[in-house]
Amino acid sequence: MSNINSPLVKRLRSNKNYHLFNVKSKIIASSSETQNNFENLVDQLCDQPKNFIEGDSENYIEEIFLSGFQLYVFDNDEKNVIDMVQNFEKIELNSDEEWLLSCSQRKSYKLYSNGHCYVVDKPKRDLVETSSKIYWRCEFYNDCRGRGISNGLRQPFKMTLNHSLNHPNRPEDKEKLISKQNLREISVSSNEPPRAVIREFHAGLSDECISLIGKKDSIRRQIIRTRNKEKGYYKNNPQSLSELEIPDELKTTFKGYKFYFGDSGKTDKNRIIFFTTEQNLKILGTYPDWYSDGTFDIAPNIFKQVYTLHVDIRGTILPMLYALLP
Numbered sequence: 001m002s003n004i005n006s007p008l009v010k011r012l013r014s015n016k017n018y019h020l021f022n023v024k025s026k027i028i029a030s031s032s033e034t035q036n037n038f039e040n041l042v043d044q045l046c047d048q049p050k051n052f053i054e055g056d057s058e059n060y061i062e063e064i065f066l067s068g069f070q071l072y073v074f075d076n077d078e079k080n081v082i083d084m085v086q087n088f089e090k091i092e093l094n095s096d097e098e099w100l101l102s103c104s105q106r107k108s109y110k111l112y113s114n115g116h117c118y119v120v121d122k123p124k125r126d127l128v129e130t131s132s133k134i135y136w137r138c139e140f141y142n143d144c145r146g147r148g149i150s151n152g153l154r155q156p157f158k159m160t161l162n163h164s165l166n167h168p169n170r171p172e173d174k175e176k177l178i179s180k181q182n183l184r185e186i187s188v189s190s191n192e193p194p195r196a197v198i199r200e201f202h203a204g205l206s207d208e209c210i211s212l213i214g215k216k217d218s219i220r221r222q223i224i225r226t227r228n229k230e231k232g233y234y235k236n237n238p239q240s241l242s243e244l245e246i247p248d249e250l251k252t253t254f255k256g257y258k259f260y261f262g263d264s265g266k267t268d269k270n271r272i273i274f275f276t277t278e279q280n281l282k283i284l285g286t287y288p289d290w291y292s293d294g295t296f297d298i299a300p301n302i303f304k305q306v307y308t309l310h311v312d313i314r315g316t317i318l319p320m321l322y323a324l325l326p
Helices: 007-014 036-045 053-088 125-130 172-189 192-204 207-212 216-230 277-285
Strands: 100-103 109-113 116-123 134-138 147-150 157-161 260-263 273-275 290-295 305-313 316-325
Touching: 100 172, 109 172, 116 172, 172 192, 172 207, 172 216, 192 216, 277 305, 277 316
Parallel strands: none
Antiparallel strands: 100 109, 109 116, 116 134, 134 147, 147 157, 260 273, 273 316, 290 305, 305 316
8 A cells, every 4th residue: 555656556546437345344354465455355346337426436435445454454463463562562671681790809890781881980889889879880981981870789770871982882791791700600619720710711601702801810810819718818817927827728739739848837936838749849859950039029928038949841940849938
């Protein structure tokens, strides 16, 4: 009906002698296409001529024809239309796409919503968990003006200012956020060394996500921080050498070998602690090329220096012994 110059419409226009009958009663439900049904209606209206007043006939035929055709369409398609409407009403935005919240070890919250990540703009970090209203800004807030708001740390998230045109959405950020949470869980539940954890972690990620989560050294440090916090090592902050207690978990390697190898004792004012293994000492006795290194930056507060011995094994330098010096 949308094409007013179609052959069927022209035929109706040109034929002034119509045969009147009840269009609705003649229509029989069929599985044929709508276009064929329309052609049949035109044929029935035009093939059996009957004379009557031309001025009234066109309006009357048009009314009868259109009402009959519309009734036919709804009789056949009404169920499909109703089903379609009901399905549209059931459509909801995937909750993970609308709201995916993550919290770092430092209680910094990050929110993923519809392809973008947001960080807290207001209130201050220590007030976020109890706040009834949180203002979010795009994680790239220096270059993007995207803003939003939520009722505390709960859905829904409402955009208040659209992102800049040069900042398209990036769905892979969702996988990145989920992967960081998975890494924390693996770090705590596994006793494998960080390198093995990283291999397991990378195995289930897409290439796009791997390119976003950072280098392996950064991931390794994150694993160590997570484990230290979970075991409460950050809370044990002795103020003197005599107060220092080495936790049992740190006295052995991941494979169970003795690692806490020597300690001059709590009563020693110049206390020295060595960490190595029997196997490492054998390697030091086998290969003659040793290298030593001392660093002050990473030493614990009650020590002055971390001293290490390395060995050259066929061109590869490997650490064999660690010492904490006063």
